[in-house]
Amino acid sequence: MGQTLEIKTTNGKLFWENEKPKLNLIPLEKTRVGISTQKDYDELMQVYEVGGWRWITSGLPTSYNHLAEDKEKIYLDAGSSHFWNFKEFFEYSYEEDNDHHAIPIKNFYEIQKIAPGDLIKLNEYFEKNFPNRVSKGKNKFNGRVK
Numbered sequence: 756m757g758q759t760l761e762i763k764t765t766n767g768k769l770f771w772e773n774e775k776p777k778l779n780l781i782p783l784e785k786t787r788v789g790i791s792t793q794k795d796y797d798e799l800m801q802v803y804e805v806g807g808w809r810w811i812t813s814g815l816p817t818s819y820n821h822l823a824e825d826k827e828k829i830y831l832d833a834g835s836s837h838f839w840n841f842k843e844f845f846e847y848s849y850e851e852d853n854d855h856h857a858i859p860i861k862n863f864y865e866i867q868k869i870a871p872g873d874l875i876k877l878n879e880y881f882e883k884n885f886p887n888r889v890s891k892g893k894n895k896f897n898g899r900v901k
Contacts, residue, residue, distance in 0.1 A: 769805075769873040776880050780806035780867055782834030787848070787855045788863045790829050793892045795860050796822040799831065800890035801877045802869060803845065808834060811844045817881070817888040821847050830857055 770777050780802070790796045800816035810819060822829050832845035832855075851857050858866075864874070881888060 768868050769870075769876060776805045776877055778802060778806040778867070778869065778873075780808065780834055782843075783858075783863075783866065785855050786833040787830040787851075787857050788833050788860055789851075789857045790822065790831060790860060791827060793822055796820070796829065797888070797890045797892070798874055798878065799860060799863075800888075801881050802864075802867075802874075803831075805877060806834075807843060809844055811846045813844075817885060817890040820889045820892060822892075830855070833858070833863060 768778060788799060790799060797817070800819075803816040808816060810816065826849050828849070830848045830851060832847070834843075834845060
């Protein structure tokens with residue numbers, strides 16, 4: 756079995772396992788993260804992916820770009836799909852609803868204890884290993900290319 760090397764970042768909880776980043780994310784019930792920029796969308800998809808979360812269709816978070824549908828804002832479940840209540844899966848919506856509390860991305864990162872340095876390291880990893888990921892704003896539903 757491979758060794759686990761933990762890299763501590765300031766107030767963060769990003770760690771590395773077999774040279775891959777990992778996060779232990781806490782699902783936030785009835786909560787959605789509001790996103791309005793492609794950069795924020797891509798960053799959150801990276802976080803969800805290394806946290807082990809998947810789209811309700813089981814696809815990798817970085818393999819879709821729902822923000823590219825000419826919408827000004829998207830709301831992403833914060834770890835629990837409102838359709839099936841699975842903690843590891845999430846869905847999206849283009850509207851707020853009364854059943855879910857919408858929070859800014861900054862608040863999500865604070866709750867999850869994800870430091871700015873963690874986000875930088877994640878982006879460096881994804882840029883090196885998956886530079887053509889769809890969540891960056893490339894094509895809407897194509898799989899990522901290594």
